[in-house]
């Protein structure tokens with residue numbers, strides 16, 4: 001192998017490594033974007049849920065991982081939400097029931113400290129999709 005051939009070979013190896021690295025990065029970002037709820041929430045959009053959580057100010061009472069500023073301990077922390085068995089110690093933790101809770105906590109827990117926040121059905125669905133991505137696994 002002469003010098004030029006060796007240089008060409010090194011170049012090819014370098015390009016190959018670069019391509020592999022870029023493939024890996026692309027795979028990672030795709031995984032990140034397609035974070036699926038541990039329990040599917042039909043019609044719920046995870047990204048819009050994160051935005052809605054900020055818009056309704058849920059973080060002024062709850063600690064919610066991945067939502068900037070959502071670090072209050074006034075209400076129970078919502079980390080690892082997908083691993084919880086009950087909503088407010090009462091309802092089975094299922095998507096449709098979580099949507100009802102987010103919209104009408106006062107109907108479920110009259111006099112409780114979580115206020116009704118006039119959350120729309122779609123926003124509650126998106127919020128639930130987000131909360132069900134939170135898991136300790």
Ligand code: HEC
Pocket residue numbers: 053056057058059060061062074075076077078086087088089101102109112113114115117119127
């Ligand atoms: C003013 C404070 C406050 C705000 C704002 C608030 N919550 Fe709550 N939330 C609470 C309190 C207090 C509880 C516990 C109530 C109970 O268990 O009866 C609670 C309970 C919950 C629970 C059940 C927690 C568990 O451990 O079972 C969920 C889920 C929840 N809130 C989601 C939300 C979402 C989503 C929003 C925004 C749309 C929100 N909360 C806004 C105070 C608040």
